[in-house]
Amino acid sequence: MNEVLTSAEMRAHEKAAIESGAVTGLGLMEKAGQGVVEAVFESWPEFASGGHRAVVLCGPGNNGGDGYVVARLLKNRGWDAQVFALGSTENLPPDAKANALRWIDLGPVRPLDQVAFDPKAAPDLIVDALFGTGLTRPLDPPLVAVIERYVNAPAPRGGTRVVAVDIPSGLCADSGRSLGASVRADLTVIFHSEKPGHLLAEGGISCSKNVVVKDIGLPPFQSTNGDVAGIFRNALPAPAVLAKDGGRHKYDYGHAVVISGPAAHTGAARLAARGALRIGAGLVSLATRSDALSEVAAQSTAVMVVPIEGASALHARFAEDARANAFCLGPALGKDAVAAELIRTTLALRRATVLDADALTLLAEEPEMFADLHPGCVLTPHGGEFSRLFPDIAERLAADPTQGPAYSKIDATRAAAERAGCVVLFKGADTVMADPRGRCIVNALEEGAAWLATAGSGDVLAGFICGLLARGLPPLEAAATGAKLHAACARAFGPGLIAEDLPEVLPKVFRSLGL
Known part of the structure; x- marks a missing residue:
């Protein structure tokens, strides 16, 4: 899994690298600009030749400095590049000012409020180098007007590509939430490491469909505080995690138990059981x-x-x-009262347990049951269930952000996991998982697969996680692996997906992993 750095971690990492002499600020800025130009040409090969037009919007900080480098490199490739700046170049930080002066040798810097072009003759490329990951306040109204009229306007976007330098301006880099208004980018070029805001909320929508991470020469990140758990982008598991090597019989791979409810309401439990079986639990009851x-028996075989x-x-x-080592309660x-x-009886067994759907509703209605939760549990709420389980946390997450870093889904999931004393998987287009220690794993929007928005898919996910728990994976790893495979199944099947298809396409996903 790739580690995701917060904006504060990234700033500290850059500062430490510069102070150590490993890199220089000017060197980082030059490589950042080169990375943007490379990514543009990689994404749109037709731009690699000269004769195209670019409008580069430069801000008052180092992100603007990156923009000046981009403008210079495009100009040197035969582009007609125009630079519009927010604020005076005299007030730029030293490295950004140096690059602004290098650009001035090639062309003028015009005030941002002079941006204007005919939509019928719009530029081929707009470079958003206004604000980077350090933005902490909403954009000013005049700037919003420029963005809405010339960057986000529907008319020019048919032929104009918008590339954001590090993150679309207006987005909080730590939450993905828009601080009032934000740029809609066709390509986002990230430096060294993704930030949470690239994966979450509006950032997931703006960024995740076309993101390129460029190396700018920084050494590997090392946390200076060993007590702070990291954030990671979810990744498909290594084949060794899923391989069934060395076991002698079915109980070596665990016994998953899915507990169902009354007649005519068993479908969700059957979906969960099938998911647990397909993902490799040795036995599922x-x-x-x-x-x-009779209803369940008639539709169950293995x-x-x-x-x-x-x-x-x-x-x-x-x-x-003790061979029954993982339980799933909630689906159907x-x-x-029964x-x-x-739920209480299962929790008292102190075995790995997934709580989903109806179990979460009952937990919210009877909060004294929170005391029965233990570290082997995984809670899998969607947004509505999360709001009922953790109303104060959900209220804080739902509040409109007025400054950054804004409260994020990562913050909310970590707080919920700490309170519950177990792993919480907060479902959604951006799925976030956290344990009580603060370790956090994120499924970005692109990994969520829109096809999962179908009845019963969450029940299958609960079964996947239960089956992985039965096989011995720790709770956070089981949740992350189940969520990643769940999305991979949806992508592998594609249009027309229904929940019943998810377990059946899992073998295809396994084969793609080399199993």
Whole structure:
């Protein structure tokens, strides 16, 4: 997994590298500008020749300095490049000022409020080098007007490409939330490492479809505080994580138990059980109430069906059987008193447990059950369930940001995991997972696959995670691996996906990983 740096971590890393003599500020700026130009030509090969037009918007800081480098390099490639700046070049930081002066040898710097072009003769490229990852306040109204009229306006975007330098201006680099207004980029060129804002919220929408990370010569990042857990972009697991090598029988790969509810409401539990089986649990049992026994048995083959009338029967069946090492409650569990007792009894077993859907509703309604949660649990709420479970945290996340760093989905998930004392997987187009220590893994929007927006897909995800827990993966790793494979299945299947398809396409995904 690739580590994701906050804006503060990135600034500290650059500062330390410069102070150590490993790099210079001017050198970093030159490589950043080169990286932007390379990424533009890689994304749009037709731009590699001269004769094109660019409008470069430069801000009052080092991001603007990167823009001056881009303008100079394009000019030297035969482009007609025009630079419009926010503020005076005299007030720029030293490195940015040096690059502004180098540009002035080639062409003028015009005030930003003089940007104007006919939409019928719009430039081929607009470079957004206004504000980088350090933005902490909303853009001023005059700047918003320029962005909305000339950068984000529908008319020029048919033939004009917009490239953002490090992050689209107006986005908070730590949350992905727009501080009032933000640039819509066709390409975002990131330096050294992604930031949380590239993956979350509006940043996921603006950035994740076309992002290029460029090396600018910085050494590998090393946290200066070992107590601070990192943030990582989710990645498909190595084949070794999923390979079934060395086991002698099914129990070597765990026994996952999915607990269902009353008759006519068992579909979600069956989806979860199928997911747990496909992902490699050695044995999967679907524990169900007697009135649903025939319904479940008629539609299950490899999944074992176990009659469980209530909490006492559950305890009698599994308390002494340590081979049943992972449980899933919520999909089709029901929300009655019997379901609540089933949750309490399962949690008392202190085994790996996924809580989803109905189980989360009951947990929100009976918050005293939070005391029964333990480190082996994984909670998988969507936005509405998260709001019911953690209303104060959700309220803070929903508030309109007025300054950066804005409160992010990472912040919210970490706070929820710390409070619950277990892993929380906060579902959505950007899925975030965190454990009580603060370790955090993010699925970006591109990994969310729009095809997952279908009934029952979350039940399959719960089953995937339960199956991985049964196989022995720690809770955070099981959640991250399950979420990544879940999205990979959706992408592999594509249009027309329904929840039942997800487990069945998993073998294809496994084969693509070399299994």
